[in-house]
Amino acid sequence: MIQAPSLPQRLRRHFERWLFRIDRPESGPIRLQQRRIFVLPSGAGLAFAGALLVMLLASINYNLSLGYALTFLLGGIGVTGIVHAFRNLLHLEIRAARCEPVFCGQPARFALHLENRRGTPRPALRLSTDAGSTLLDLPSEDAAEAQLSRPTTRRGWLPLGRVIIETRYPLGLIRAWSIVQPDLRCLVYPAPETSPPPLPIGGQAVHGKCPPAAGDDDFAGLREHQRGDSPRHVAWKALARGAPLLTKQFAGQAGNEIALDWHSLPHTLPPEARLARLAAWLLAAHAQGRTFSLRLGTHSLPRGSGSRHLHDGLRLLALHGLSDEG
Amino acid sequence: MKAEARRTALWLLGAAALTVAPHALHLPAWLSALCAALLAIRGIGLWHPRARLPRLAVLVLALTGAVAVKLHFGHFFGKDPGIALLAALLCLKLMEGDSARDVRAAVLLCFFLQLGLFFYNQTMGIALLALGGTLLATVALLSLHLVAAPPAMQLRTGALLLGQALPFMLVLFILFPRVQGPLWGLPADAYSAVSGLSDSMSPGTISQLSLSDAIAFRAEFAGEPPPAAQRYWRGPVLNDFDGRSWRARRPALAGEPAYTPSGPTLAYRLTLEAHNPRWLLALDYADRGLSGVRYASDFQLLAEQPVRSRSRFDLRSRPDSLVGRQESTATLTAALALPATGNPRARALAAELAAGTDSPRAVLERTVAHFRGGAYAYTLSPQLLAGDSVDGFLFDSREGFCEHFASAFVFLMRAAGVPARVVTGYQGGQINPVDGVLVVRQSDAHAWAEVWLPGEGWQRVDPTAAAVPQRIEAGLGDAIRAGDPRPLLMRPQFSWLVQFRHRWEAISNHWNQWVLGYNPDRQRELLAGLGLAQADWRTLGVMMSAAAALLFAALLGWAYRQHRRQDPLDRAWAAFCRKSASRGLPRQPWEGPLDYGRRLVHAFPGQAAELERIAQQYAQLRYRGPAGRSDVRALSERIRRLKLR
Numbered sequence: 001m002i003q004a005p006s007l008p009q010r011l012r013r014h015f016e017r018w019l020f021r022i023d024r025p026e027s028g029p030i031r032l033q034q035r036r037i038f039v040l041p042s043g044a045g046l047a048f049a050g051a052l053l054v055m056l057l058a059s060i061n062y063n064l065s066l067g068y069a070l071t072f073l074l075g076g077i078g079v080t081g082i083v084h085a086f087r088n089l090l091h092l093e094i095r096a097a098r099c100e101p102v103f104c105g106q107p108a109r110f111a112l113h114l115e116n117r118r119g120t121p122r123p124a125l126r127l128s129t130d131a132g133s134t135l136l137d138l139p140s141e142d143a144a145e146a147q148l149s150r151p152t153t154r155r156g157w158l159p160l161g162r163v164i165i166e167t168r169y170p171l172g173l174i175r176a177w178s179i180v181q182p183d184l185r186c187l188v189y190p191a192p193e194t195s196p197p198p199l200p201i202g203g204q205a206v207h208g209k210c211p212p213a214a215g216d217d218d219f220a221g222l223r224e225h226q227r228g229d230s231p232r233h234v235a236w237k238a239l240a241r242g243a244p245l246l247t248k249q250f251a252g253q254a255g256n257e258i259a260l261d262w263h264s265l266p267h268t269l270p271p272e273a274r275l276a277r278l279a280a281w282l283l284a285a286h287a288q289g290r291t292f293s294l295r296l297g298t299h300s301l302p303r304g305s306g307s308r309h310l311h312d313g314l315r316l317l318a319l320h321g322l323s324d325e326g
Numbered sequence: 327m328k329a330e331a332r333r334t335a336l337w338l339l340g341a342a343a344l345t346v347a348p349h350a351l352h353l354p355a356w357l358s359a360l361c362a363a364l365l366a367i368r369g370i371g372l373w374h375p376r377a378r379l380p381r382l383a384v385l386v387l388a389l390t391g392a393v394a395v396k397l398h399f400g401h402f403f404g405k406d407p408g409i410a411l412l413a414a415l416l417c418l419k420l421m422e423g424d425s426a427r428d429v430r431a432a433v434l435l436c437f438f439l440q441l442g443l444f445f446y447n448q449t450m451g452i453a454l455l456a457l458g459g460t461l462l463a464t465v466a467l468l469s470l471h472l473v474a475a476p477p478a479m480q481l482r483t484g485a486l487l488l489g490q491a492l493p494f495m496l497v498l499f500i501l502f503p504r505v506q507g508p509l510w511g512l513p514a515d516a517y518s519a520v521s522g523l524s525d526s527m528s529p530g531t532i533s534q535l536s537l538s539d540a541i542a543f544r545a546e547f548a549g550e551p552p553p554a555a556q557r558y559w560r561g562p563v564l565n566d567f568d569g570r571s572w573r574a575r576r577p578a579l580a581g582e583p584a585y586t587p588s589g590p591t592l593a594y595r596l597t598l599e600a601h602n603p604r605w606l607l608a609l610d611y612a613d614r615g616l617s618g619v620r621y622a623s624d625f626q627l628l629a630e631q632p633v634r635s636r637s638r639f640d641l642r643s644r645p646d647s648l649v650g651r652q653e654s655t656a657t658l659t660a661a662l663a664l665p666a667t668g669n670p671r672a673r674a675l676a677a678e679l680a681a682g683t684d685s686p687r688a689v690l691e692r693t694v695a696h697f698r699g700g701a702y703a704y705t706l707s708p709q710l711l712a713g714d715s716v717d718g719f720l721f722d723s724r725e726g727f728c729e730h731f732a733s734a735f736v737f738l739m740r741a742a743g744v745p746a747r748v749v750t751g752y753q754g755g756q757i758n759p760v761d762g763v764l765v766v767r768q769s770d771a772h773a774w775a776e777v778w779l780p781g782e783g784w785q786r787v788d789p790t791a792a793a794v795p796q797r798i799e800a801g802l803g804d805a806i807r808a809g810d811p812r813p814l815l816m817r818p819q820f821s822w823l824v825q826f827r828h829r830w831e832a833i834s835n836h837w838n839q840w841v842l843g844y845n846p847d848r849q850r851e852l853l854a855g856l857g858l859a860q861a862d863w864r865t866l867g868v869m870m871s872a873a874a875a876l877l878f879a880a881l882l883g884w885a886y887r888q889h890r891r892q893d894p895l896d897r898a899w900a901a902f903c904r905k906s907a908s909r910g911l912p913r914q915p916w917e918g919p920l921d922y923g924r925r926l927v928h929a930f931p932g933q934a935a936e937l938e939r940i941a942q943q944y945a946q947l948r949y950r951g952p953a954g955r956s957d958v959r960a961l962s963e964r965i966r967r968l969k970l971r
Contacts, residue, residue, distance in 0.1 A: 072498035076491030087885035
């Protein structure tokens, strides 16, 4: 369950929205400008400042000229640290890279692409969401990918949300940070039912063991290659003749067609449970190499097979009854 | 232990060792040994995890250490026990763990201890050591965040931070409104004993002092320095004799001298090392109208406050002044007082010297002649004299140091009925050929006599000079009998060392004057030199903030500059992409130049040829070998002229 945010949390969110002027995900690469980088002393920095104050008082009290010098040198180091921390974030580019769909319950893994166009490295960058954080060093003139994961509790779109990118480089006395909201969301499929009834072959639930898919002997034709197709089915000969990458289709795969339909499920089953069962069946059908179609109220998926088809089906399930915006 | 954590631990260990090592000079020996052992265990423990102290042992050590410090010093409050506790704490902290928090705490302790070093010593060498310790401690902090970098890189980055902090340090050091401390009462041990004259003298006190090469003060003369034989720097005047020791009386103080200064003036600047009492060491006799000083009735010059730090005084002296012509009876009576008994042979000699004349001057001349012809030897290690020390010196051992001569002479004068007293101070000094500053060391400490003659006042008489003229003319080194112990640098075979020392001391003098002696007065002087005669703390604060803000802006500029160093070809292409983006067609991150060009051509068919050429040229320059500078310039010019319609 998601709890309603408490008042301080809400206030804080409002404040940050005003401060950072982010109210929706930012599309395109985000380049951290001076306006959105914030710098404040960390807890260690405050302790350091307190120590310097004590040292200054001691120097005054005992008239220690070199004491003044040491205190001021350390103060200078602290001030220099502000600029170093700021510089460590300045003009850093962040881009939404990708996010693979996951089943509900699995952590969603968001990949952010960080790019450093500068000739000096950017060490000790920490990216964090409210669910976790990751630490990375970015070498000079290089790019790196940061992985952020969030737990998933509901199907549908899960936006990455606000990401705090912060650094305590160089001495840990200063924290420089910025808040970004890259336009990256994760499609969360419904969690498949753990022990679903067997696949309904031909529209009917089949009891007993599923017959195995037919062999590879009945060549039915060629279709465009899709990611996930078995390399054994690639039309290598055609490829050698200069044709694009094609996949051989066999009659056997079309043999046991499955039509999955929302409405054919028992009406007593709650909607989420139905989605879970359909998800489990889609997975089972795909695992067995069957062709399947899916009807889901107004949306439907024509017959097909292959992993792309599977994901189209799961996507329909994930977004069922939700707006596409997430 | 992971390599990164070990690296941090090593930097920290280095910082701690560099910080604690110089403290060994004044820490109790057992504590120095404990610290060394702990640091060694820590070093070994980095490679052999078994060689670590268990937590309980650390705790027990900490508690015993605290108790031992209490037992050793007798109290906890004060700088000595404080520093001892901090040193123990730092070494124990290193045993505790490797977490970032532990490292930070240890680094703060290092900084405190580096400050603590300056309580004892503020020379350039110590400053360098502290700077090294600061660098290592900074690198230790840095290595927590610069984990993957090789050590050389960590050190370089630390040095960069320190280098960028130096201008801030200079600005703050010069402009921070200085306050003359102390702000509150200092603990009793704030000023540890320093060598120097004291307000009493017994056989052996000055000869002990004479073995020390430490600088007592420096004097910088406005004109030509007076010859060595006239350089008598007056310290405490000792009047009361108890048969063995001479003691000073508390003189009356006034804002003006008790005499009329006359004759030529010598102006000089005295830079006195900290010696704790109030007296200054002025050349006889101080002129009137000096600021920041008080005049004592025995012609000493005193500072307003005890001289607890190296201090500078601008003084003048009028050596030819006649002093004490109208001396009070009380003073003269005191200058005749002797113990009722003791030293019978000396009293007999005095009676002999005074026989047949009632002129004090004649008595004086006879006594001086006695010293001149008495075959007395000058030595730093005279025989110990028990009982009647004056008799023992005059008739038996016949060897002694200036205090023996002065003491015996004054005794004889008093016994003969002539008011006399002992004056201690310094005599001579050496001119540093490098900067022309006269340097007076503890080894120049001296004692002489002052005799009151009716109508003439107090007259300086140096019985040592009478017996051993070389002492005054050529200095101590030549006056001592060959084979006697003498200060190292007064040995002839070390003349090259003397040369080196002259140079070093000239530099040290600048360091003392401008770095260590930089106080509220010096700050005002400097600002007055800059045309800010009446700079109060507010002006200083504004100036300091402005200067710091400028430095900060310069640093920010440095932070930005790093980004502008872009390839001109990249810059040109970025300008092209910006132009197109402003027309609603930004380049997608995955789009190559040719693809992008094609898309733009679709959108702006009217400029197809130009767009295509730009995309193609860029692709060629970018991907086909090194780009010629003129080609790049031509392309960027083309892009600059492009107007998308």
